[in-house]
Amino acid sequence: MSDLKEVEIKTIRIACQALGRKWTFQVLEELCRQPLRFNELHQGLPWISGRSLGRVLHHLENAGVIDRKVSDNRPPNVIYSVPTGDVLLREIIAMLARWGSQRRMPVATPPQASAAEDNRR
Numbered sequence: 001m002s003d004l005k006e007v008e009i010k011t012i013r014i015a016c017q018a019l020g021r022k023w024t025f026q027v028l029e030e031l032c033r034q035p036l037r038f039n040e041l042h043q044g045l046p047w048i049s050g051r052s053l054g055r056v057l058h059h060l061e062n063a064g065v066i067d068r069k070v071s072d073n074r075p076p077n078v079i080y081s082v083p084t085g086d087v088l089l090r091e092i093i094a095m096l097a098r099w100g101s102q103r104r105m106p107v108a109t110p111p112q113a114s115a116a117e118d119n120r121r
Contacts, residue, residue, distance in 0.1 A: 018063040023048050023056050025093065028082065031066060032090055035081035065089065 030044050042053055060066040071077040
């Protein structure tokens with residue numbers, strides 16, 4: 001850890017703030033597959049409340065992690081996506097998955113139980 005410079009630690013902190021919230025990786029996993037509208041994303045992640053999903057999407061958009069495009073159609077369509085050129089984000093997610101599997105980290109609570117807890121907030 002002593003090899004890390006203060007600037008590197010600061011940038012790691014920024015990355016953790018952008019990616020460290022609840023449900024973030026589940027949302028990113030879906031969006032890495034393909035761009036999706038809110039309802040399509042919510043159907044793929046039914047254990048996340050709509051309110052929580054909206055918060056995650058808003059946070060990721062503000063952090064510059066995902067894109068949000070609004071069409072000119074009536075009614076307008078909003079499509080969320082991981083920027084197509086953001087290969088690094090996809091690699092980071094894959095590396096974190098490998099790192100976690102190598103350490104056999106304990107699995108989080110099942111989505112159904114977490115959803116009940118999430119809806120109480």
